[in-house]
Amino acid sequence: MAKANKKQALGRGLSALLKDPENNIQSAQDEGADKVVGNIIELDLDYIEVNPFQPRTNFNEETLQELATSIKELGVIQPITVRKLEFNKYQLVSGERRFRASKLLGLETIPAYVRIANDQESLEMALVENIQRQDLDPIEIALSYQRLIDEINLTQEQMSERVGKKRSTITNYLRLLKLDPIIQTGMRDGFISMGHGRALISVEDTSTQLDIYGKVLENELSVRATETLIKNYNATNEVTVPSKEKTNEENTPKFIKKGINVFSEYFGHKIDVKVSKNGKGKITIPFHSEEDFNRIKKLIEGAK
Structure with a gap:
């Protein structure tokens, strides 16, 4: 005392x-x-x-x-x-x-x-502390890394040391800034995850990128299904939704179709639900980074 x-x-x-x-x-x-x-x-x-x-x-x-x-x-x-x-x-x-x-x-x-x-030190302190402690969305984190490069003149190796992240992790975030602004906004608003964004980066043509993004939203495609769609596009030059994803959607019970959006909106991801013939099932909550995992953990802790 x-x-x-x-x-x-x-x-x-x-x-x-x-x-x-x-x-x-x-x-x-x-x-x-x-x-x-x-x-x-x-x-x-x-x-x-x-x-x-x-x-x-x-x-x-x-x-x-x-x-x-x-x-x-x-x-x-x-x-x-x-x-x-x-x-x-x-x-x-x-x-x-x-x-x-x-x-x-x-x-x-x-x-x-x-x-x-001074201003430069304040900028670096603010960016580094927020990257480490705050629940920023993937684009906000990517923008913070980019500002450390542009305004503090840090290399990716130096950033890795300052924020305690692997260089490959920093590179993956920075690559998200190559996405079309519409897709970046969709990620910030939680319509797609960082995993979706990383898959879409491999599509260089902007109009095709947006076309695939539209299919992802329309069909509520998982990250894996999005990767399959892009793989098929690279082979055929056609944007076709994987048939397996459609079949799973058709076989999903009505009560899950009605309730799954609640889970997806709450966790900010497309939640995967599998149901067996006897009515038992499994809910899978994906995460795409350490920050994303901690964000979901906080949501669950806050609901207790």
Whole structure:
């Protein structure tokens, strides 16, 4: 208990230091900077602006409300990270969902790590932290990797070290940006998975790529069926839906046809259901990356 009180008192002391106009810490060389960096303070929400480098562009209102409810009951467990711009002005580096949820609740302060960083460092911190911790969709992750290449001048090998991902994983994400923007949007909206996108990349002609994408949506093709369709197209130059996929659809019981979309919408993937003649069956939830697996895990945990 004494340790917790000491930590809270330290936070109040740092808050007072930062609010003193005579101690306007803006660089690591300024007096008192060593007392700020690496410590947690209670920071006024009104002093914080959102990060223009934030790779996440979609914030689900329902999940934000759920986070707000959790914060109301338990508080902000993990502090946000900000960088100091000038006196009483800070910019988010990471933790925008916690920031937004706290504002929804009408809170006045939030626990925050204060960093001193320039624009380039802030961009790199924001991108790397979000790639590692946030539930970004595959296109958002790909765009974050591309920004690290374009704006921070990192090689794929350097990115692999920074974000703790295999170079091949980074390459697979970056290749998604070669897809037609319509298909990228479909992936961001959850109509197709990263596995579908990776299959479609092998089709170079844009109009054919869009034609196949339309068939995938129309027939709710699995990743495997999409790969078969593309393989047949490469052999015949004709976009034909695999007959096996149609047969499976025709043999699917009505109660599954009516309910499967609920599963697919919830998990953001085409869910595979197999039913035997005795009525017993199996539901398969696919995932296409570590991030995708963790996203599904969070959904299941949140439903308990």
